[in-house]
Amino acid sequence: MGSLSIEHGDNVNSDGAPPRKFALAVDSENKATEFRLFSFAAPHMRTFHLSWFSFFSCFVSTFAAPPLLPIIRDNLNLTSTDIGNAGIASVSGAVFARLVMGSACDLVGPRLASSSLILITTPPVFFTACINSPFSYFLVRFLTGFSLASFVSCQFWMSSMFNPTKVGVANGVAAGWGNLGGGATQLIMPLVFELIKHMGSTKFTAWRIAFFIPGVMQTVSALGVMILGQDLPDGNYRDLMETGEKTKDSFSRVFANAAKNYRGWITALCYGYCFGVELAIDNVIAEYFYDRFDLNLRTAGIIAASFGMANIVSRPGGGFLSDFLAARFGMRGRLWGWWIVQTLGGVLCIWLGKTSSLSLAIFVMIVFSVFVQAACGLAFGVVPFISRRSLGLVSGMTGGGGNVGAVITQLLFFKGTRYTKEDGITYMGIMILCCTLPIMLIYFPMWGGMLFGPSSKEDATEENYYAAEWSAEEKARGLHLNTIKFAENSKGERGRRRRLAPTTDATPSHV
Amino acid sequence: MEKISLVLVALLLCTAVPRPSLAKGVSFASLRRTLIVSASPKQGQVLRAGEDTITVTWALNQSLPAGTDAAYKKIKVRLCYAPASQKDRGWRKTKDDLSKDKTCSFAITAQPYAGGDRSNFTYLVSKELPSGTFFVRAYAVDAADAELAFGQTTNAGKTENLFNIEGISGHHASLDVAAACFSAFSILALVAFYVQEKRGAKKK
Numbered sequence: 001m002g003s004l005s006i007e008h009g010d011n012v013n014s015d016g017a018p019p020r021k022f023a024l025a026v027d028s029e030n031k032a033t034e035f036r037l038f039s040f041a042a043p044h045m046r047t048f049h050l051s052w053f054s055f056f057s058c059f060v061s062t063f064a065a066p067p068l069l070p071i072i073r074d075n076l077n078l079t080s081t082d083i084g085n086a087g088i089a090s091v092s093g094a095v096f097a098r099l100v101m102g103s104a105c106d107l108v109g110p111r112l113a114s115s116s117l118i119l120i121t122t123p124p125v126f127f128t129a130c131i132n133s134p135f136s137y138f139l140v141r142f143l144t145g146f147s148l149a150s151f152v153s154c155q156f157w158m159s160s161m162f163n164p165t166k167v168g169v170a171n172g173v174a175a176g177w178g179n180l181g182g183g184a185t186q187l188i189m190p191l192v193f194e195l196i197k198h199m200g201s202t203k204f205t206a207w208r209i210a211f212f213i214p215g216v217m218q219t220v221s222a223l224g225v226m227i228l229g230q231d232l233p234d235g236n237y238r239d240l241m242e243t244g245e246k247t248k249d250s251f252s253r254v255f256a257n258a259a260k261n262y263r264g265w266i267t268a269l270c271y272g273y274c275f276g277v278e279l280a281i282d283n284v285i286a287e288y289f290y291d292r293f294d295l296n297l298r299t300a301g302i303i304a305a306s307f308g309m310a311n312i313v314s315r316p317g318g319g320f321l322s323d324f325l326a327a328r329f330g331m332r333g334r335l336w337g338w339w340i341v342q343t344l345g346g347v348l349c350i351w352l353g354k355t356s357s358l359s360l361a362i363f364v365m366i367v368f369s370v371f372v373q374a375a376c377g378l379a380f381g382v383v384p385f386i387s388r389r390s391l392g393l394v395s396g397m398t399g400g401g402g403n404v405g406a407v408i409t410q411l412l413f414f415k416g417t418r419y420t421k422e423d424g425i426t427y428m429g430i431m432i433l434c435c436t437l438p439i440m441l442i443y444f445p446m447w448g449g450m451l452f453g454p455s456s457k458e459d460a461t462e463e464n465y466y467a468a469e470w471s472a473e474e475k476a477r478g479l480h481l482n483t484i485k486f487a488e489n490s491k492g493e494r495g496r497r498r499r500l501a502p503t504t505d506a507t508p509s510h511v
Numbered sequence: 512m513e514k515i516s517l518v519l520v521a522l523l524l525c526t527a528v529p530r531p532s533l534a535k536g537v538s539f540a541s542l543r544r545t546l547i548v549s550a551s552p553k554q555g556q557v558l559r560a561g562e563d564t565i566t567v568t569w570a571l572n573q574s575l576p577a578g579t580d581a582a583y584k585k586i587k588v589r590l591c592y593a594p595a596s597q598k599d600r601g602w603r604k605t606k607d608d609l610s611k612d613k614t615c616s617f618a619i620t621a622q623p624y625a626g627g628d629r630s631n632f633t634y635l636v637s638k639e640l641p642s643g644t645f646f647v648r649a650y651a652v653d654a655a656d657a658e659l660a661f662g663q664t665t666n667a668g669k670t671e672n673l674f675n676i677e678g679i680s681g682h683h684a685s686l687d688v689a690a691a692c693f694s695a696f697s698i699l700a701l702v703a704f705y706v707q708e709k710r711g712a713k714k715k
Binding site: 070073074075077079080081112115116119120122123126127129130132202203204205206207208209212215216219222223226238287290291416417420421 | 598599600601602638639641642643678679680681682683686687689690691693694696697698700701704708711
């Protein structure tokens with residue numbers, strides 16, 4: 001994230017003016033050290049609400065079509081292949097876009113980056129009302145899906161506004177409530193459709209009009225972000241860059257640093273099998289219940305919605321669990337927790353595909369959703385520690401990896417009619433089990449990994465790990481000093497037993 | 512938290528109790544083709560939803576022994592997908608178990624069985640119908656609504672005498688205009704903000 005390069009010993013502005021007052025308690029970087037969910041106080045909590053709600057509206061738009069597919073597929077004469085392709089397209093745009101967002105946040109700030117993306121992706125939502133062929137359906141779902149890159153700006157923004165002790169909660173709730181959009185849309189769209197049909201439209205017109213709701217939601221939330229949002233507690237990037245409080249890092253160095261770190265690649269793969277699975281299910285679950293259990297559109301939508309709605313508590317719960325395990329067992333606890341929860345998610349997925357009784361299917365689906373979403377929360381309990389210098393890009397890689405997982409699973413199991421949906425779900429569960437194993441390969445020298453404890457070598461310290469992200473020449477210029485502060489704060493990842501052990505300072509913490 | 516766990520466990524137990532499986536529907540292969548059904552559309556004709564009509568005529572095949580139709584109480588006439596419209600569309604699949612079969616998803620009419628006489632019905636092609644290739648089938652059902660026999664306008668392989676329906680698009684020019692206006696507003700708002708940001712920067 002690499003923001004401030006000047007150490008603020010106390011809350012004094014660079015021009016010597018008296019310290020700014022914030023509604024919440026803050027640390028030396030003016031990041032909030034408390035998280036008050038029902039407050040809208042500027043800038044911290046207001047940013048939180050603007051951020052999660054705009055991300056939520058992107059999810060609503062991206063998954064607005066699936067609950068109405070039984071109508072749309074008849075109107076546009078779609079085949080299973082057409083539907084599968086569009087489902088894949090809806091999540092593939094964001095693979096690349098999430099990488100770009102990480103860099104964009106660094107360059108222009110999360111406020112401009114996210115509101116630009118969200119406004120640019122509203123036309124495809126509105127024009128969904130005008131489509132007339134399988135290709136145009138494919139196109140609008142592809143273009144709308146780019147908006148899911150707002151995940152990265154959301155997480156980046158929370159990391160800018162909240163102190164490390166609260167960033168887990170802020171990230172978990174923001175991401176969870178954003179992902180909620182995938183569930184809420186399964187309720188909203190059929191409801192809006194029924195209302196419009198009730199007012200006299202034929203069903204082939206009603207679904208088209210319904211798409212204006214997510215479109216307007218998206219536009220309004222982006223305007224809110226643009227007008228009311230603020231990049232950092234101290235102000236917007238543009239203002240801070242002029243006063244010199246914020247400096248820029250080199251994009252190519254940040255990129256190389258992220259690419260070299262194997263852990264980022266592993267989290268990218270494994271996130272594909274919690275978040276990616278969540279996206280795949282968002283795309284198929286309503287149709288699954290409609291077709292397999294012969295329910296009407298609204299009932300299928302309600303059941304499908306409960307999958308995404310679990311996000312209200314399950315993803316934040318995963319974040320909490322990660323922090324809880326870390327307090328006792330350090331990073332090893334975080335990794336074990338993630339692996340166990342995600343593996344159980346895979347088992348439940350297999351079971352869901354095998355269930356032919358409606359009430360049992362609903363029950364298994366809900367438990368499955370809790371585990372798979374908690375795994376997402378646990379994943380982002382590990383990600384912030386992988387890199388300090390390239391936090392934005394590693395978050396973007398992991399986020400992008402989530403979408404890659406969604407693309408792959410839909411390509412393999414939910415395209416065309418090769419597998420029935422229930423078999424596809426079961427095979428997806430088996431794939432979750434296999435692709436979660438790489439978590440065992442993540443190893444931090446100073447904290448250990450799932451299978452091995454921390455290295456006993458003297459230079460296995462937090463400072464060395466994070467300082468190694470900078471070259472000798474950069475270190476000589478003192479560019480790595482903020483990282484050292486973070487390294488200090490991250491010693492909590494050693495777990496309860498080792499926290500009191502003295503650390504060897506290979507580099508001085510300040511010049 | 513405890514209450515929730517209790518509810519979940521109770522739910523799990525209820526659903527785990529083995530239930531008698533739902534009664535299977537009648538097998539299509541077991542039905543005899545005793546009705547002669549014909550419909551007004553010719554092979555390959557295209558009918559427009561909301562505008563054109565289909566006139567269906569049905570009667571018992573007179574060459575069958577007397578008493579074949581003893582149990583027939585009602586005739587259900589339905590519009591059915593031809594194989595071309597079922598291809599790569601799992602939700603329209605033909606299954607032998609009629610309670611699971613999705614071939615004939617649209618009802619044309621249901622009328623009491625009129626003995627050996629010819630009956631007919633004129634049906635306005637509904638605006639709710641999708642585009643596709645179709646044929647007409649009539650089922651003879653008993654008092655318990657179980658199928659006993661059938662008749663259809665096509666042959667057993669469903670290759671002859673099929674007609675097409677062109678569904679409405681549901682698309683109106685007003686939607687185009689509305690979409691264009693809302694989109695233009697979004698893009699213009701974005702441009703306006705960028706201009707304002709640049710101006711604010713210049714001032715400082």
